[in-house]
Amino acid sequence: MRCDVVVVGAGPGGSMAAKTAAERGMNVVLLEKRQEIGDPVRCAEGVSKARLSSMIKPDPRWIAAEVRGARLYAPDGSSIVMSEDKSGDEVGYVLERKIFDRALAMDAARAGAKVMVKTRALDLIRMNGSVKGVRAMRYGEIIDIEADVVIGADGVESKVGRWAGIDTSLKPGDIEVCAQFLLYDRGIDDEYCEFFLGNELAPGGYVWSFPKGEHLANVGLGVIGSRSEPGAPMKLLRRFVERRMPEARIVEMVVGGVPVSGPIERTIADGVMLVGDAARQSDPITGGGILNAMQAGIIAGEVVSEAVSSGDTGVEGLMAYEKRWRESIGKQIARHLDLKEFFIRLSDEELNNLMHSIQSEDVSKMDLRGMLKVLIRLNPKMLWELRHLVM
Numbered sequence: 349m350r351c352d353v354v355v356v357g358a359g360p361g362g363s364m365a366a367k368t369a370a371e372r373g374m375n376v377v378l379l380e381k382r383q384e385i386g387d388p389v390r391c392a393e394g395v396s397k398a399r400l401s402s403m404i405k406p407d408p409r410w411i412a413a414e415v416r417g418a419r420l421y422a423p424d425g426s427s428i429v430m431s432e433d434k435s436g437d438e439v440g441y442v443l444e445r446k447i448f449d450r451a452l453a454m455d456a457a458r459a460g461a462k463v464m465v466k467t468r469a470l471d472l473i474r475m476n477g478s479v480k481g482v483r484a485m486r487y488g489e490i491i492d493i494e495a496d497v498v499i500g501a502d503g504v505e506s507k508v509g510r511w512a513g514i515d516t517s518l519k520p521g522d523i524e525v526c527a528q529f530l531l532y533d534r535g536i537d538d539e540y541c542e543f544f545l546g547n548e549l550a551p552g553g554y555v556w557s558f559p560k561g562e563h564l565a566n567v568g569l570g571v572i573g574s575r576s577e578p579g580a581p582m583k584l585l586r587r588f589v590e591r592r593m594p595e596a597r598i599v600e601m602v603v604g605g606v607p608v609s610g611p612i613e614r615t616i617a618d619g620v621m622l623v624g625d626a627a628r629q630s631d632p633i634t635g636g637g638i639l640n641a642m643q644a645g646i647i648a649g650e651v652v653s654e655a656v657s658s659g660d661t662g663v664e665g666l667m668a669y670e671k672r673w674r675e676s677i678g679k680q681i682a683r684h685l686d687l688k689e690f691f692i693r694l695s696d697e698e699l700n701n702l703m704h705s706i707q708s709e710d711v712s713k714m715d716l717r718g719m720l721k722v723l724i725r726l727n728p729k730m731l732w733e734l735r736h737l738v739m
Contacts, residue, residue: 351375351462352656354482354495356469356508358385361624361641361648362501363452364403368649370459374656377493378453378461379484381468381502386449390604391638392528392558392566394541397440398433399639403646404455410448411441412560416539417712422703423546423696434715438636439541442558442566472498472511472620478662479512479619496661497652499621501645504607506626512617516628520573522609524553524635527581528568529589533596536565544588545699551575552692555588567593570606570635572692606635610685611678616666621648629677632688640677647672683737687720690734702727 355366358380366378393412400406418435421427432440457463464486473481473492481494500508504523509516536559544555552572559565569585582603589596607628615627623629624641631637648669655665694702705726711719721738724731 349377349491349493351377351493351495353377353497353499353652354379354493355461355499355501356482357381357501357503357624357626358453358456358463358465359449359501359503359624359641360452360638361626361629361645362499363449363456364642364645365499365501365623365648365652366461366463366645367452367456367459368646369653370456370461370649372649372653374653376456376461377495378456378463379467379469379482379493380453380463380465383466384446385453385463385465386446388602389445389600390526390528390602391445392438392556392568392636393443393445393560394438394558394636395441395443395638396433396435396437399437400441400642403639403642404452406441407451410444410451412444412564413442413538415439415442415541415559418541418543419537420703421542421544422700423548424700424703426700426703426707428703428706428711429540430714430719431712434713434718435541436634436636436716437631437639438634442541442560443638444560469502469508472508479617482508496656497619497621497666499623499648499652500626501623501641502626504605504625506622508620509622509626512620514612514614514617514620514622516612516622516626518573518607518609518628520576522607523573524570524606524608525573525576525581525603526553526568526570526606526635527585527603528566528601529585529596529598530560530564530600531567531589531593531596531598532564533593534563535593535595536563538563547696549588550584555585564599567596572608573605606630606637608632608635608685608688611674611681614670615673616663616670618662621652621666621669623648627673629673629681632681632685633691640681643677644673647676686737687734690731698730702730
């Protein structure tokens with residue numbers, strides 16, 4: 349099989365890359381190792397309305413719920429409320445990822461991409477030392493798919509990056525180990541996402557609740573890998589649900605890891621580009637990565653089209669991707685990495701004090717940067733080292 353671009357992984361980043369490249373006249377093949385795109389769901393499924401709408405038209409079929417904002421809880425239960433438009437990239441719509449991911453893959457197919465499910469990439473094909481496609485297994489048969497560029501959108505465990513010689517290794521402190529339940533409970537607030545902080549609840553992470561309508565919610569937690577033990581996320585999540593939602597009924601459960609490492613040194617090689625979790629483009633504070641992956645996928649699709657058309661698919665030809673994503677989402681990822689590294693060191697008492705200090709302020713219309721600015725003003729001794737993030 350011969351094509352211009354082969355994309356490994358049909359998540360949001362991969363599908364957007366495939367669609368964008370196909371719309372620009374590229375012959376694109378999109379591979380997905382599973383037989384069903386979008387399943388299993390390893391995600392809280394929350395996204396910003398405004399940012400999502402800037403990339404695709406929202407469709408009621410894949411929107412499970414719309415929320416009014418977010419509640420943030422300190423370890424002692426004190427809280428603040430933020431409006432939906434200021435709560436960050438994970439608050440606004442709560443998606444049905446099983447439908448959403450399939451819809452994005454269908455959009456790629458409509459644009460002209462060939463979608464191949466149950467097709468697992470086995471290795472990169474090299475010709476004269478250059479990457480020229482992937483070797484894959486489909487229905488038990490090994491096939492070669494020759495291509496000018498391979499886009500790795502194959503998640504946190506990305507093999508494409510490793511095969512290309514890109515360092516995607518993660519230390520324990522670079523990953524959040526997560527567990528999540530989809531559960532039913534009549535006490536769920538269908539209008540607000542909720543975030544619970546505390547080292548007893550989730551060491552180095554947080555607990556989340558994302559409502560999906562009709563008293564359903566994704567309730568999960570992440571624990572920083574350097575402070576986790578085998579099975580800890582599931583044990584902590586069960587304890588949280590038993591204490592706070594004793595009548596809840598668990599419908600589904602999932603476990604997984606999310607990179608919170610900040611940008612890796614490079615996301616391109618000769619004939620190779622990485623997108624989404626494979627490129628460590630998720631937010632270091634929240635772990636959210638849907639929108640960053642989609643935006644990076646669009647950039648990748650635009651750049652690869654120009655590179656293939658010009659005949660320069662080496663590092664120089666793909667460098668525009670590296671520059672463009674780092675100048676946009678990369679800057680926020682770097683800032684949020686600084687915040688993450690600071691806040692995971694705080695004790696529960698310090699988290700409580702920060703929450704108490706800001707409760708007299710009207711934070712409902714503040715974004716994260718605005719809130720941080722106020723917190724630094726109110727707690728200069730504790731937060732002085734973060735002042736560069738608001739200047």
